[in-house]
Structures are given as C-alpha cells and as structure tokens.
Amino acid sequence: MPDDIPVHARERLKGLRSSAHSTGVFTSDFSVNEFLLVRKAGFEPIGLCVGTCVYHVGMQFGAWSRNQELEVLSKAMYHARELAMARMRAEATAMGADGIVGVKLTIKRLEWDEHLLEFIAIGTGVVHGEGREGFRAHDGGPFTSDLSGQDFWSLLHSGYRPVEMVMGSCVYHVAHRGILAGLATAGRNVELENFTSAMYEAREIAIERMQAEASAAKAEGVVGVDIHEGSHCVEIARDRVLRDWHGGGAPGAGDRTGEDRRSDHGT
Amino acid sequence: MSGSAEPGLTSPEEHERRIADIQNALRNGRVPSTTRARLEAARDGRAPWIATLSPAELLLARSHGLKPIAAVSATCWLHYGYSWTEGHAQGWETALDRLRTEAKAAGANAVLDVKMRTVPLFIGSSMDFSLTGTAVRVEGLAPSTDPIVSTVPALEFVRLLEADVVTTGIAIGARYDWLKDWRGRASQTWAGNVESVALSLLGEDPPGRPCRSPAQRLPNGQRVLAHVNFGQLFEIEADTSQPKRFLGRQIVIATTVDTRRGTPMRHDIKMVMDMHAGATPLTGRERHHQSYDSQAEDDEGI
Numbered sequence: 001m002p003d004d005i006p007v008h009a010r011e012r013l014k015g016l017r018s019s020a021h022s023t024g025v026f027t028s029d030f031s032v033n034e035f036l037l038v039r040k041a042g043f044e045p046i047g048l049c050v051g052t053c054v055y056h057v058g059m060q061f062g063a064w065s066r067n068q069e070l071e072v073l074s075k076a077m078y079h080a081r082e083l084a085m086a087r088m089r090a091e092a093t094a095m096g097a098d099g100i101v102g103v104k105l106t107i108k109r110l111e112w113d114e115h116l117l118e119f120i121a122i123g124t125g126v127v128h129g130e131g132r133e134g135f136r137a138h139d140g141g142p143f144t145s146d147l148s149g150q151d152f153w154s155l156l157h158s159g160y161r162p163v164e165m166v167m168g169s170c171v172y173h174v175a176h177r178g179i180l181a182g183l184a185t186a187g188r189n190v191e192l193e194n195f196t197s198a199m200y201e202a203r204e205i206a207i208e209r210m211q212a213e214a215s216a217a218k219a220e221g222v223v224g225v226d227i228h229e230g231s232h233c234v235e236i237a238r239d240r241v242l243r244d245w246h247g248g249g250a251p252g253a254g255d256r257t258g259e260d261r262r263s264d265h266g267t
Numbered sequence: 268m269s270g271s272a273e274p275g276l277t278s279p280e281e282h283e284r285r286i287a288d289i290q291n292a293l294r295n296g297r298v299p300s301t302t303r304a305r306l307e308a309a310r311d312g313r314a315p316w317i318a319t320l321s322p323a324e325l326l327l328a329r330s331h332g333l334k335p336i337a338a339v340s341a342t343c344w345l346h347y348g349y350s351w352t353e354g355h356a357q358g359w360e361t362a363l364d365r366l367r368t369e370a371k372a373a374g375a376n377a378v379l380d381v382k383m384r385t386v387p388l389f390i391g392s393s394m395d396f397s398l399t400g401t402a403v404r405v406e407g408l409a410p411s412t413d414p415i416v417s418t419v420p421a422l423e424f425v426r427l428l429e430a431d432v433v434t435t436g437i438a439i440g441a442r443y444d445w446l447k448d449w450r451g452r453a454s455q456t457w458a459g460n461v462e463s464v465a466l467s468l469l470g471e472d473p474p475g476r477p478c479r480s481p482a483q484r485l486p487n488g489q490r491v492l493a494h495v496n497f498g499q500l501f502e503i504e505a506d507t508s509q510p511k512r513f514l515g516r517q518i519v520i521a522t523t524v525d526t527r528r529g530t531p532m533r534h535d536i537k538m539v540m541d542m543h544a545g546a547t548p549l550t551g552r553e554r555h556h557q558s559y560d561s562q563a564e565d566d567e568g569i
Contacts (some may be wrong), residue, residue: 033542054537067286073277080272150543151322156324170274177549189354191361191394197289199395201282203340204302209274211305214315221316223325225338227399229386256394 034149051087097125168210
C-alpha cells in the first residue's frame with residue numbers, strides 16, 4: 001500500500017521526525033489540550049496522515065413504491081470510505097506510526113455533479129514514547145481512532161485501547177407515496193407500521209454491519225456509538241472499537257467514525 | 268482495515284421475511300427476531316458489547332459496577348390524525364415499552380443515555396418517536412424483569428447515583444385546551460400595552476383542571492426532573508358567524524427519580540481542571556434530546 005502514496009506526499013513524510021531523523025518536525029492538528037493529553041498517555045505525535053477519495057456513485061434503480069435498502073448507495077459509502085481510510089493508514093504506516101488519533105472522516109458533495117462524493121480521512125499519526133509495542137491493530141498496522149486526544153487518554157486510563165474505527169451504515173428508502181390516502185383521521189391515532197418497520201430494518205442492518213466490523217477487528221466492545229438517522233435515508237454510524245488490555249499484553253488504541261449522508265434519491 | 272468494503276446485502280426474500288417478522292413482533296409486543304438474536308449474543312458475551320457512552324463515561328460507569336451490553340433502540344411512527352397532543356404521549360409510551368422489551372432481551376437492569384430522536388421527515392400528520400440508549404447490567408444483580416430507563420447522559424446518571432438518587436423512568440404529560448373567544452377578550456387592538464390575560468391563561472396549566480401532568484401519576488417518593496417542556500398557541504380561523512378559537516397545546520416530558528426526601532448529598536465536590544476542547548460534559552453539551560428542537564414542523568390541530 002505505501003507504494004500508492006504520491007511522490008510529494010512521500011517527500012513530506014520523509015521530513016517528519018523519526019528515530020532515524022531526530023531533527024525533523026512533527027505535524028498534527030491537535031489542540032493544546034489534546035497534545036498535552038496524548039503525551040500524558042505516553043504517546044508522541046509524528047505527523048498528519050491524510051487519505052482522500054473522490055467517488056462516483058452509480059445510478060440507483062429501484063421500485064420506489066416499497067421499502068428497500070438502496071444498495072448502490074450503501075455499497076458506494078462502504079467502498080469510498082474504505083479507500084480513503086486505507087490511504088490514510090498507508091501514510092501512517094509509511095511514517096512508522098503505531099496508530100492514528102483524532103480521525104475525522106468527512107464526506108462532501110461536489111457541487112457540479114450530484115453523483116460525485118469526496119471522502120477525506122485525516123488524523124494524527126502517533127507512536128508510543130518508549131517504543132512499547134502492542135498498541136497496533138491485530139493486523140500489525142496502525143490502530144485508527146476518531147477519539148480526540150482527551151478521549152484517547154480517558155480510554156487508556158480506563159484500561160482499554162483503541163483498535164479500529166468501525167461503522168455501519170444503510171441507505172434506505174422509505175416508501176411513503178400514497179400511504180396516507182386510506183387513513184381514517186377520526187376516532188384514533190394509528191401507527192404507520194410500514195414506516196416503523198422500515199426504521200427497524202434499516203437500523204438493524206446498520207448495527208449488524210457495525211458489529212461485524214468490530215468482531216473482525218477482534219474488539220471486545222465498541223464505545224461512543226452514535227445511532228442516527230438522516231432524512232429520507234436512514235443511516236447509522238459512528239463507533240469506536242476498544243480492547244481490554246488488562247488481560248492481554250500491550251495496550252493499543254482504537255476508534256470510531258462519523259459521517260454525513262446525503263440523499264435525495266427517494267421519491 | 269479489517270472491515271470489508273462490501274456491506275453484507277440482504278436478498279429481496281430476506282427483506283420481505285424480515286419486514287413481516289418486524290411487524291408481527293411489534294404487534295405482539297416482542298422483539299424482532301434478528302434484533303433478539305443480536306441482543307442475546309451480546310448478553311451472553313458472544314458478540315462485542317456496544318455502548319453509546321463516551322470513554323470518560325465508560326470509565327465512570329465501570330467504576331460504579333455498570334457493564335454495557337448492547338445499544339438498544341425503539342421506534343413508533345404514528346399518524347396523529349385524531350389528536351396531535353395525545354399522539355405525542357401515545358407515541359413515546361409505545362416506544363418506551365418497546366425499548367424496555369429490548370433491554371429485557373439483552374438481560375439488562377437499566378438503559379442509560381436514552382435519547383429521544385425524530386427523523387426530520389414530515390410526512391402528512393405523522394411523526395416518528397424513536398429512542399436509543401445503552402443497555403447495561405449492574406454487577407451483582409440478576410437481569411431485571413422491568414429495566415429502568417434513564418433519559419439522562421451516563422455521566423449524570425452516575426452523578427445522581429452518588430447522591431443516592433436513582434432515575435427510574437420517563438413520565439409524559441400531554442394536554443390541549445381550547446379558548447372560544449365569545450367576548451373578544453383576545454382582541455385588544457386599541458388597548459395599548461396590556462397583558463392578554465385570556466391567552467396567558469391558555470398558555471399555562473389552567474388551575475383546577477384535570478391536567479394530565481406527569482407527576483400526578485407517580486407513586487409516592489418519586490419525583491421528576493423536567494427535561495422537555497414544549498408548548499404552542501394557535502389561532503384557528505372560523506367563519507364569521509363564529510367567534511375566533513384559540514388552541515393551546517403542551518407536552519411535558521420528564522425523568523422520574525427515586526430519592527429520599529431531605530437526605531443531604533454526601534458526595535465530595537472537588538475542583539477539577541477541564542481539559543476538554545469546546546463543549547464538555549462539565550460545562551455543557553449538545554442537546555441530549557433532539558425531538559422538539561423546532562417548532563416549525565407541526566400542523567395545527569389538537
């Protein structure tokens with residue numbers, strides 16, 4: 001993966017501080033408090049890591065008269081996020097980081113084409129100050145975490161380490177055209193079971209996906225989960241994964257993610 | 268990343284089966300079977316636990332013997348063609364029952380950090396009433412048949428616990444009232460600066476009326492902390508032969524707590540240095556409940 005890093009980015013990474021290059025600078029987007037607490041947790045920032053992906057979302061066809069997951073959109077979210085995160089992680093690997101703290105995953109819509117989305121993942125690569133190993137993710141690469149430096153310290157303090165930022169999302173279409181036509185409006189309020197069950201299914205799909213990612217990362221648990229729904233499409237996201245390191249060897253770090261969703265693909 | 272770039276997609280048959288199962292389960296007061304399987308796996312430790320708590324809250328919760336099990340959620344999407352006001356009470360009560368059922372399936376003693384959510388999707392005269400939270404087990408307690416539901420953040424839950432106060436549930440009060448303005452008391456065009464007493468009274472809880480205030484229905488020893496207080500006034504135009512009518516409607520949603528009266532709080536209060544950037548749990552945070560943020564959406568009506 002490091003081969004994918006553009007030449008000028010590699011030049012930038014070379015200028016960073018490392019054991020081989022002690023006069024280099026470190027870069028980070030930490031606030032002062034974050035910086036202090038990351039150091040208090042025993043880590044040193046080395047450099048900002050960035051991953052970008054501009055993604056073209058394919059056409060979604062569907063029967064708009066019924067509830068359904070919009071699979072083209074769901075898949076696009078996953079693929080584009082994966083590319084951006086993997087590129088950020090490759091930069092962290094190239095600079096020798098044990099993990100990435102404060103990952104921000106943002107999704108922007110490019111205004112000239114409604115099918116284009118830009119995914120940007122950015123965070124600060126850190127190493128353990130005493131070279132202690134065991135903080136890395138189970139594949140040996142850097143951990144990823146969207147926790148701030150403050151939360152990172154709190155997490156380590158409570159005996160967990162971040163492993164990976166995990167996410168589950170589901171872009172879902174709620175069919176509502178004509179649904180109110182047959183409703184009697186007198187006598188009592190009625191539940192719209194169609195909508196309720198759509199919410200349940202979309203949420204369950206998203207939570208299941210997130211949990212599957214957490215299991216694959218060999219996490220003990222997920223902290224800081226935010227379950228939220230956007231308009232038209234229901235989507236659930238944001239979590240971080242942690243591992244208990246009381247029993248295991250070394251502490252590492254883990255994380256969650258957030259994102260925003262667009263969608264006017266519904267009817 | 269160990270996650271796969273491909274979400275596990277559901278086949279159309281699986282989708283149909285799942286929707287039917289969800290509807291059937293909700294009608295019968297049960298947890299849908301895929302959700303039940305997930306919650307039971309979390310209960311038995313076969314799947315990672317999931318918590319909406321922040322790391323600081325997790326630390327505090329664990330130190331007080333609270334173990335997160337799973338994220339639980341519930342929804343009731345209600346059409347309030349009959350009564351908007353009563354629909355709000357009914358919608359939240361239904362969602363609460365469903366949330367407790369999920370918490371029971373997870374083997375929990377309590378649901379913490381319960382947030383009221385509403386999707387910003389306004390379809391006809393309907394609204395969704397959604398609750399999300401974290402089911403937790405209290406170390407040393409058997410799973411509860413009636414888990415408590417706490418609508419405050421976990422940090423506040425623990426803070427209350429230390430003061431010997433237990434949050435026990437949610438109380439919802441909803442009422443509406445009409446003012447038929449026969450004598451034109453609300454028409455004060457030439458009156459100068461003066462209170463519109465008739466409308467002030469409509470906007471308040473009228474004394475002596477059987478108001479469905481949440482606190483009145485509580486068992487002894489329970490009190491409420493009011494979290495949401497949402498009221499609106501409308502003028503409803505009628506034809507010229509009729510006087511103007513005014514509608515006042517009010518929703519009060521509160522956290523019920525169990526505490527002994529007059530027990531002083533024995534908790535030490537210490538000065539701390541807050542290293543958080545921006546809004547913090549100590550100095551304020553984003554709104555916990557997202558429903559009732561905007562007054563713009565509603566139809567007029569009782």
